[in-house]
């Protein structure tokens with residue numbers, strides 16, 4: 001599972017960092033980013049962090065946290 005924050009949708013509410021402090025942190029302006037790879041979305045979420053990720057993902061009030069099964073820097077070919 002891969003994730004990143006759609007930062008234009010983030011309202012800096014802080015919930016994701018509380019739910020998953022190893023996965024999400026804030027820039028100086030309070031906007032969140034995916035911590036393992038500076039919001040690139042190409043580093044897989046560690047297995048022991050998936051439960052925390054789920055909490056953060058489900059509780060983001062603006063659905064700014066996105067996820068998919070392939071890295072975000074790879075285009076899927078159909």
Ligand code: F3S
Nearest residue numbers: 010011013014016060
């Ligand atoms: Fe932003 Fe959602 Fe986190 S609004 S601070 S990405 S919980």
